[in-house]
Amino acid sequence: xxxxHSEIKGRPSADQDKIVIGHRGAAGYLPEHTIAGYALGYAxxxxxxxxxxxxxxxxxxxxxxxxxxxxxxxxxxxxxxRHRDDGHxxxxxxxxxxxxxxxxxxRCRSDxxxxxxxxxxxxxxxxxxxxxxxxxxxxxxxxxxxxRNVGIYPELKRPAWHAQAGHPLEKELLDxxxxxxxxxxxxxxxxxxxxxxTLHELHRMEPELPLIQLISESQSSAWMWTEKGLDTxxxxxxxxxxxxxxxxxxxxxVNRAHACGLVVHPYxxxxxxxxxxxxxxxxxxxxxxxxxxxxxxxxxxxxxAAAVLAERRKGV
Numbered sequence: 001x002x003x004x005h006s007e008i009k010g011r012p013s014a015d016q017d018k019i020v021i022g023h024r025g026a027a028g029y030l031p032e033h034t035i036a037g038y039a040l041g042y043a044x045x046x047x048x049x050x051x052x053x054x055x056x057x058x059x060x061x062x063x064x065x066x067x068x069x070x071x072x073x074x075x076x077x078x079x080x081x082r083h084r085d086d087g088h089x090x091x092x093x094x095x096x097x098x099x100x101x102x103x104x105x106x107r108c109r110s111d112x113x114x115x116x117x118x119x120x121x122x123x124x125x126x127x128x129x130x131x132x133x134x135x136x137x138x139x140x141x142x143x144x145x146x147x148r149n150v151g152i153y154p155e156l157k158r159p160a161w162h163a164q165a166g167h168p169l170e171k172e173l174l175d176x177x178x179x180x181x182x183x184x185x186x187x188x189x190x191x192x193x194x195x196x197x198t199l200h201e202l203h204r205m206e207p208e209l210p211l212i213q214l215i216s217e218s219q220s221s222a223w224m225w226t227e228k229g230l231d232t233x234x235x236x237x238x239x240x241x242x243x244x245x246x247x248x249x250x251x252x253x254v255n256r257a258h259a260c261g262l263v264v265h266p267y268x269x270x271x272x273x274x275x276x277x278x279x280x281x282x283x284x285x286x287x288x289x290x291x292x293x294x295x296x297x298x299x300x301x302x303x304x305a306a307a308v309l310a311e312r313r314k315g316v
Contacts, residue, residue: 018294023302026041027119028116031072033065035127050152052155082094102128153191160197170201190210190265191212211237211239214241264294268298
């Protein structure tokens with residue numbers, strides 16, 4: 001198995017053990033969930049790379065944050081008549097080969113303007129939607145050629161919706177992980193999801209697979225960061241991935257999670273979406289790593305987080 005619960009539960013990480021998770025690759029620099037973005041995240045010293053996963057019509061897991069295609073691809077131009085009545089182009093309505101015809105661009109609003117205007121220019125290059133298997137092959141190939149051991153950190157998106165559509169995600173995920181050796185002792189793997197039921201099912205199917213319970217800041221998720229909620233999560237998961245505002249509001253969440261044997265990996269840290277309280281991006285990262293004591297974090301700018309940790313380890 002990749003990271004056994006016995007190796008990570010029951011102790012908070014020392015500075016040497018803290019990790020950088022490349023959010024959707026290196027989304028601050030290249031369009032999210034592209035092979036180029038994952039490769040850059042690897043080069044920028046991420047310890048783990050995060051692919052969000054959805055299913056195609058022919059039951060192939062692809063790397064995409066949404067169940068829809070229009071926010072990050074040119075599907076509206078390539079397949080103009082393939083949207084549903086609600087106006088969305090659903091990934092599950094397209095085969096892998098059809099999705100390979102699409103070009104990925106920086107995430108845009110419905111009017112075509114990018115969410116982050118200072119990032120990679122829309123339409124200035126060509127990127128494709130990768131399959132999960134292609135993403136893994138890239139990471140494992142780079143591990144072989146560089147001697148590093150960078151892990152993967154997949155998230156299952158909308159699993160109940162996929163199941164209702166007749167395309168459950170869990171078995172396909174485990175089949176791919178098994179095919180690529182992620183149940184071997186040296187493998188580095190976490191699997192994350194917002195849905196407790198899905199994580200319970202994965203824990204039942206593969207009890208030693210390290211799972212992360214994602215936690216949003218919504219009131220419906222508030223039970224998860226209570227003492228009882230954290231105890232409940234510790235039964236099936238190795239850690240939590242809370243929205244960073246949860247920790248900002250109550251930093252004791254980190255220590256309480258550690259007391260339950262859970263690692264803490266908050267999301268999402270962006271240099272171009274910096275909270276007003278921080279004078280610079282590095283200050284926010286330092287606060288979370290060293291004052292709040294988180295074990296890792298998701299960031300669009302993995303090079304900055306890696307530099308913060310490297311300087312701390314060197315005593316700079």
